[in-house]
Amino acid sequence: MPEYDFSKPQRQSGIGLILIFTTVLYHLVRNLWVIIVYFLVREVSQRTLLLATLGVIVVLFLSLLYSIAAFFKFKFHIDQENREFVLQKGVFSSDVINVPFSKIQQVNFKRNLLQRVIGVYSIVIETAGSQQKEVEIKALSQDKANELSEQLMSLKHSEEVEETSEDEIPGTNNRTPKWHFKVGVPTLLKLGLTSNYLRGVAIIITFYFTLREQFMLEDTLPIEIPNQSFVGTGSLVFILILLLIGMFITIAETVIKYYDLNLKRYSDALQVEMGLRTNTRVSLKENRVQLFEVVTNPLQQWLDLYQLKLSLASSENDLKKSQIKIPGLPPNIISEVKDFFFKTEVTEKTFLVPHKIYLLRKISRGMIPAVIGLLAAYFYQEMLSFAFIGGILSLYVVLLTVYNFFYYRRLKLSVSDEFLVKYSGIWNRRQQYIEMYRLQSISIQQPIWYKRRGLVNLTFHSAAGDIRFPVLRISEVQPLINYLLYKIESTSKEWM
Incomplete structure (x- = not known):
């Protein structure tokens, strides 16, 4: 491998100019897609078409000039004297980013399809303690x-x-992994088939009504299926086709996002690589992972498929940010990954469950739509069948009660000497693990209507987000709170 002198300002690869230009065009198309669709679905005059063509040529020329300027303005180097990485960029205004070596969390690789074609790599430098979270x-x-x-x-x-x-130097690529696991395409297809494909249906419906409203295509795209009743055969066929398309979108999205997913366990890091459209390679050290979450549903559990969600240290107070999702793992790999991140065995000793008033509160809140529906059916009996609406609402109440009962039964908090584990979810079943020494603080909320019963809501804060647990008796959790505060104050372990 050739050696490069990064102490001198460096530019990106010359062929990267194609990537910059294409990225500029992508953002233009993304922001102006409505205008593009308009020209595709509407008939326009030749004069308008000519002016639009001239406008496109001007935009392409200006985009090329901007891309060339951005390429030559983009420079980076390693400043050994000041112990920092320096990146300079900007066309109309110069932006200089200085990242001290001590603030670098890790260096990841990304490649989209265009980068693969032109033979370049994207380097992402993750930082801590700054507004500029990533340098790319x-x-x-x-x-x-x-x-x-x-x-x-x-x-x-x-x-x-x-x-x-x-x-033991992190980032070297010539080491031999202790074990290697790969998720194949058949497994990804199983994941797509057993995932929630209603999201794909929502995407189709949103796109349909966006076109209808933006371009006033009420006649071309009607809001109802013509000449069919809601319970007719045509409507059922339409719903079935919609679900099949939603399933196809979910499967395609799963395969594209997690294609060629590889896990490699080294002595000091867990390397994760995945993605077809955007290939990402991340090297995770043990001290970066703050929250460890295992997710599955009954179908995936039957197929021995589990998803890991690793929440990394971040200034963002949201579990969804700075999160690595690794699906399609069997139980033995879950155990291997858990053993790498947790040096202490998870031994669950005590279980806390919410007070029964939490179940009653969830059911009573869910009853509000039923009450509104009954009132509407009563006052508009001429337009609505009171017996039919009453039957539907009765079924709704039964389903609501059953759902919340099993949700309540599943919700529990496990406490051991070193771990907190939260269990939740009915279909998507979650287990969230956090080591006690990684906790930053604990919040106690007590609404007025809880005070007389001695109930509180707890929130456990970490550097990767919060875990909330509702409606516990203060008399039961006070010893736990005292113990956790002691662990937070007395630990000598590095939590990050």
């Missing part, structure tokens, strides 16, 4: 990207420890 260099050759990654991680490591053997 989008067009580097493979050798240059690998060497930059290794140098940055070595410099970061030298800030943390004084002596480290060569085979």
Whole structure:
């Protein structure tokens, strides 16, 4: 591998200009797609078409000039004297980003389809403690990207420890993994078939009504199926086709997003690589993962398919941000990953469950639509069949009660010497693990209507987000709170 002198300002690969230009065009199309669709569905005069063509040519020329300027303005280098990585970019205004080596969390690789075609890599430098969460260099050759990654991680490591053997340096790519697991296409197809494909249906419906409203296509895209009753055969066929299309979208989305998913376990890191449209490679160290979540549903559990959600340390107070999702894993791989991140065995000793008033509150809140429906049926009996509406609402109440009962039965908090584990969910069943020494603080909320009964809601705060647990007796959880506060204050372990 050739050596590069990153102490001098470097530019991206020359072929990366194609990537910059294509990215600019992509953002233009994304923002102006409504105008493009308008020209496709409406008849326009030749004069309008000519003016539009001239406008497109001007936009393409200006985009090319902007891309060339952005390419030459984009520079980066390693400043050994000030112990930081420096990146300069900007066309109309110059933006200089200085990332101290100690603030670098990890260096990841990304490649979309265009980057694969033109043979370049994208380097993403994740940082901590700054508004600029990520620093990205989008067009580097493979050798240059690998060497930059290794140098940055070595410099970061030298800030943390004084002596480290060569085979323990993070970021090296020539090590042999302890174990390797790959999720194949058949497994991804099973995941797509057993996932919630109503999201795909929602995408279709949203796109349909967006076209209808934006371009006033009420006649072309009617809101109802003509000459069919709601319970007619045509409507049922339409709903079935809609569900099949939604299933196809969900399967395609799953395969594209997680294609060629690989897990490699090294001595100091877990490497995750996945993606067809955007290929991402992330190296996870044990101290970066704050929350460990296992998700499955009954169908996927029957197929031995589980999804891991690893929440990383972040300044964002949201579990969905800075989260790595790894689906399609069997139980033995889940155990292997858990053993890597948790040096202590998870032994569950005590279980806390919400007070029964939580179940009554959820059922009573769900009753509000039923009450409104009954009132509407009573006052508009001429337009609505009171018996028919009453039957539907009775079924709704039964389903509501059964659903909330099983949701309540599933919700529990496990407490051991070193771990908190929250169990929740009926269809999507979740287990959220957090080591006690990683907790930042604990919040106690007590609404006025809880005070007389001595009930509280608890929120456990970590650097990767919050875990909330509702309606517990203060007399039962006070010893736990005291113990957790003691663990937070007395631990000497590095939580990040």
